[in-house]
Amino acid sequence: MVVVALVILHFTLYRFLVRWPAMPNLLVGGLLLAALRMRAGYAAFLGFGLGVLEAAMGLEGLGTTSLVLALVGYLGARSRDLLFADARHYVFVYLFAGTWIAEVSLILAMPGGPNLLGALVLAPVSALGTAVVCGAAESVAASIRRP
Amino acid sequence: MTHINVGRPENHRRDLVIVAVLLILSWSLAGLDSSQALGLTRVLRGSVLKPFLAADAAYEQRAGLATRAARLETERDDLYIRLQGATDLERENRELRAQLSLPERSPGSFVVAELVPGRPSIGDSHSFLLRSLALVGTHVPTGVSIPDGLVGVLRSISGGTGLGDFWTHPDFRVSVRSATGGATGIVRSFVAEGGETLMLVEGVPYQARMAEGAILETAGLGGVFPGGIRVGTVIEESASRSGWSHSYLVEPAVRPGAVRAVTAWNRASFVSGSAPQDSSATSFDEVVEEGGAVDGL
Numbered sequence: 001m002v003v004v005a006l007v008i009l010h011f012t013l014y015r016f017l018v019r020w021p022a023m024p025n026l027l028v029g030g031l032l033l034a035a036l037r038m039r040a041g042y043a044a045f046l047g048f049g050l051g052v053l054e055a056a057m058g059l060e061g062l063g064t065t066s067l068v069l070a071l072v073g074y075l076g077a078r079s080r081d082l083l084f085a086d087a088r089h090y091v092f093v094y095l096f097a098g099t100w101i102a103e104v105s106l107i108l109a110m111p112g113g114p115n116l117l118g119a120l121v122l123a124p125v126s127a128l129g130t131a132v133v134c135g136a137a138e139s140v141a142a143s144i145r146r147p
Numbered sequence: 148m149t150h151i152n153v154g155r156p157e158n159h160r161r162d163l164v165i166v167a168v169l170l171i172l173s174w175s176l177a178g179l180d181s182s183q184a185l186g187l188t189r190v191l192r193g194s195v196l197k198p199f200l201a202a203d204a205a206y207e208q209r210a211g212l213a214t215r216a217a218r219l220e221t222e223r224d225d226l227y228i229r230l231q232g233a234t235d236l237e238r239e240n241r242e243l244r245a246q247l248s249l250p251e252r253s254p255g256s257f258v259v260a261e262l263v264p265g266r267p268s269i270g271d272s273h274s275f276l277l278r279s280l281a282l283v284g285t286h287v288p289t290g291v292s293i294p295d296g297l298v299g300v301l302r303s304i305s306g307g308t309g310l311g312d313f314w315t316h317p318d319f320r321v322s323v324r325s326a327t328g329g330a331t332g333i334v335r336s337f338v339a340e341g342g343e344t345l346m347l348v349e350g351v352p353y354q355a356r357m358a359e360g361a362i363l364e365t366a367g368l369g370g371v372f373p374g375g376i377r378v379g380t381v382i383e384e385s386a387s388r389s390g391w392s393h394s395y396l397v398e399p400a401v402r403p404g405a406v407r408a409v410t411a412w413n414r415a416s417f418v419s420g421s422a423p424q425d426s427s428a429t430s431f432d433e434v435v436e437e438g439g440a441v442d443g444l
Binding site for chain 1: 158159161162163164165166169172173174175176177178179184187188191192195196199200203207264265267268273275276310
């Protein structure tokens with residue numbers, strides 16, 4: 001439920017979220033949270049679909065965005081076994097690292113060549129925001145599920 | 148957060164097959180040409196993304212309504228003054244051409260369209276959608292401009308929607324000449340050291356010079372852009388010099404960010420015998436042969 005809400009929120013607030021590159025990336029955050037509950041293949045498929053939608057919304061990088069998000073979904077689901085533990089901060093670290101990797105990959109793959117400022121400064125700030133917002137949303141949803 | 152039960156044991160091999168198929172699909176999507184990408188984008192924007200785009204359009208329409216009205220009023224007054232000057236200029240031009248026995252000047256017609264800029268969440272926007280029912284039948288690729296200057300190139304059209312690239316796109320090229328006709332070159336986008344996107348005119352013949360402040364306009368070679376559209380102003384000679392040619396940094400005439408209403412050149416209505424007479428070639432066909440498809444590659 002929280003994943004669907006994050007994705008809908010991402011497309012609803014798209015105008016404001018893309019205005020500043022360092023804003024939280026709710027789409028990648030939602031995908032990473034979904035990947036925690038899905039098989040790796042399905043997570044990759046979800047990432048691919050979300051990537052195509054994202055590219056259609058932004059009119060850029062149809063192949064690149066779908067490829068990167070498919071890989072993020074797959075790796076997110078596979079890394080669950082390696083990283084996951086019964087602790088809250090693991091989700092935070094997982095969201096932060098996943099978003100950073102996704103954003104740096106997208107920045108490096110976009111036309112016009114690599115943007116070092118984006119990769120080294122804006123991407124980690126965005127990843128931090130994503131981890132905070134999506135981690136908090138996940139915690140709230142978990143507390144509602146298990147009062 | 149507590150441990151999440153992931154269900155049955157995973158079949159890694161099947162997952163890998165799914166990922167491999169998705170990678171191939173992504174690769175195919177990356178290889179789509181402009182018209183195919185536009186088709187897919189249109190389907191998605193007209194179905195799944197429609198509610199979000201409708202909400203966004205409604206917000207944009209309401210936000211800053213007063214500001215837009217004031218700007219439109221200013222533009223209307225400005226256009227009225229220009230129209231008054233243009234009427235006299237047109238008459239004088241017709242009379243002079245008649246005296247010199249030149250054919251009627253016919254640069255083709257223009258289609259007014261609404262421009263929707265791309266807004267990628269990562270990176271800069273290089274693409275745009277054009278919306279106008281009058282776009283149907285327009286030949287592509289074709290130039291997109293506003294009265295201030297060149298905006299970009301329209302790549303493909305499907306129904307009343309077109310997909311194009313701003314001049315900031317890394318693949319964009321346009322042949323230019325100085326307004327005085329003294330030098331020619333090819334313009335592309337160029338990211339300066341501070342991260343600002345400028346233009347770079349390359350291939351200026353060694354013996355020709357472009358002075359600082361010289362105005363560059365489209366040369367009209369190749370038949371993609373009409374001649375005489377302002378492209379930018381020369382800032383200084385670039386440090387990068389290749390062989391027997393010069394390069395110059397150019398301040399663009401138009402920054403694509405705030406552009407919303409544009410005109411697309413309908414070159415279907417261009418009369419081949421009435422090519423710009425100040426170009427070096429004698430007829431439009433020769434110009435196309437010599438220039439090839441250098442414009443908007």
